[in-house]
Amino acid sequence: MIDEYSLSSLTIVTPYEIKSGASIKISQGKIMDFSRSRVKDYEIGDSYILFPAIINPHDHLYGSYYPKVGNGTYICWLPWDYDLKSSPVYEERNKNTPFEIYQIGAYKNLISGVTTVHDHIPHCVNDAYIDKLPIRVLRNYTLAHEASVYDLKWGDGVDIEHKRAIENNIPFVTHIEEGFDEESLRGIDILEANKALSEYTVLIHGIGFSEADIKKVAKRKAHFIWCPGSNVYMFERTAKVKELMQAGVNISIGTDSPASGELNILDEIRFAKKVYGEMYNEELNDETIVKMITVNPAKAFRVQDRLGSLEKNKSGDLLIISGKKGNPHSSLINAGLEDISLIFLEGKPLYGDDKFESIFRDLNSEYIRIKIEGRNKLIFGDPKGLMEKVRKNVGFHKELPFLPI
Numbered sequence: 484m485i486d487e488y489s490l491s492s493l494t495i496v497t498p499y500e501i502k503s504g505a506s507i508k509i510s511q512g513k514i515m516d517f518s519r520s521r522v523k524d525y526e527i528g529d530s531y532i533l534f535p536a537i538i539n540p541h542d543h544l545y546g547s548y549y550p551k552v553g554n555g556t557y558i559c560w561l562p563w564d565y566d567l568k569s570s571p572v573y574e575e576r577n578k579n580t581p582f583e584i585y586q587i588g589a590y591k592n593l594i595s596g597v598t599t600v601h602d603h604i605p606h607c608v609n610d611a612y613i614d615k616l617p618i619r620v621l622r623n624y625t626l627a628h629e630a631s632v633y634d635l636k637w638g639d640g641v642d643i644e645h646k647r648a649i650e651n652n653i654p655f656v657t658h659i660e661e662g663f664d665e666e667s668l669r670g671i672d673i674l675e676a677n678k679a680l681s682e683y684t685v686l687i688h689g690i691g692f693s694e695a696d697i698k699k700v701a702k703r704k705a706h707f708i709w710c711p712g713s714n715v716y717m718f719e720r721t722a723k724v725k726e727l728m729q730a731g732v733n734i735s736i737g738t739d740s741p742a743s744g745e746l747n748i749l750d751e752i753r754f755a756k757k758v759y760g761e762m763y764n765e766e767l768n769d770e771t772i773v774k775m776i777t778v779n780p781a782k783a784f785r786v787q788d789r790l791g792s793l794e795k796n797k798s799g800d801l802l803i804i805s806g807k808k809g810n811p812h813s814s815l816i817n818a819g820l821e822d823i824s825l826i827f828l829e830g831k832p833l834y835g836d837d838k839f840e841s842i843f844r845d846l847n848s849e850y851i852r853i854k855i856e857g858r859n860k861l862i863f864g865d866p867k868g869l870m871e872k873v874r875k876n877v878g879f880h881k882e883l884p885f886l887p888i
């Protein structure tokens with residue numbers, strides 16, 4: 484088996500800089516440098532663009548089903564949660580095993596260019612599945628569901644979970660101010676009162692953030708995850724993202740689960756751009772958006788030493804898309820599932836166009852053949868068998884638009 488190779492003659496977006504006609508050398512699953520390997524080189528070609536693989540910093544893999552559920556506009560997430568859990572879609576979803584749903588979520592992310600996900604679910608639920616999935620699900624975090632008296636009581640409370648995060652140098656992750664009731668709007672104050680707002684804190688949603696909240700988040704160097712698709716679906720509005728940017732907060736974009744969010748991260752970033760344009764009457768820069776799904780989430784989740792950018796010694800987590808004319812960053816923002824041409828996790832190919840079959844063979848990657856949006860693709864594992872099981876479980880030919888197999 485080959486343990487060193489290079490990919491050459493492509494455009495590389497690190498994402499700090501753009502290099503054309505460039506090469507990247509991978510050895511033992513890590514980025515070695517930007518030269519051609521003498522052991523094995525694959526000419527990918529000028530019409531392809533290489534990015535660090537996408538990080539989806541907010542998903543609930545256990546909610547990977549379709550269609551969306553809800554009858555908004557809601558005052559906060561709680562009545563939506565009632566609607567979800569009393570819906571026929573939820574009943575249908577639960578005919579599948581949790582592990583089947585987790586695999587659906589993993590493949591949903593993989594085929595949209597994601598190799599790393601944060602699954603906002605308690606460890607007692609997802610620990611059993613994480614190592615059996617085709618993508619990386621971040622294992623090291625502490626969490627709360629939210630910071631309100633009526634939240635779902637995940638973890639041991641915001642104060643204890645946050646303290647544990649500091650002790651272990653891992654993130655403390657929580658939904659916050661996902662609503663406009665009196666309790667939701669006190670979210671940041673509740674975290675402050677519990678000494679749980681710091682550079683270790685990763686805040687999701689924040690649709691109720693006031694100007695004062697934004698100042699506190701920035702001052703404490705907490706990180707923010709923006710899920711505009713889910714927010715607009717449930718509440719017809721989203722967080723004051725421009726004000727958060729201006730305050731210097733580290734912002735990432737996540738999908739939330741497809742029960743409320745966009746179908747995948749590619750749809751989510753396009754939705755983010757659209758919503759920003761409508762809110763502020765100006766364009767959210769494509770390079771900024773690319774950072775919100777690569778370097779920014781790597782920093783928030785404290786894995787920037789190995790993930791989020793293409794730099795020497797970082798993990799060989801690579802995403803190659805077929806380019807469109809114009810700026811490479813814009814090509815990613817406008818990419819469809821058919822444009823996701825090749826994905827590597829720690830140097831190992833997991834998904835890609837069948838024209839790259841020799842790479843899968845040489846690197847000993849197991850794969851099957853599938854068709855996505857009319858293109859012939861190779862993919863690790865057996866998502867075809869998975870969809871057959873789902874159809875058997877629910878008793879009809881179920882279609883999941885984020886996993887069109």
Ligand SMILES: [Zn+2]
Pocket residue numbers: 541542543603658687739740
């Ligand atoms: Zn969520």
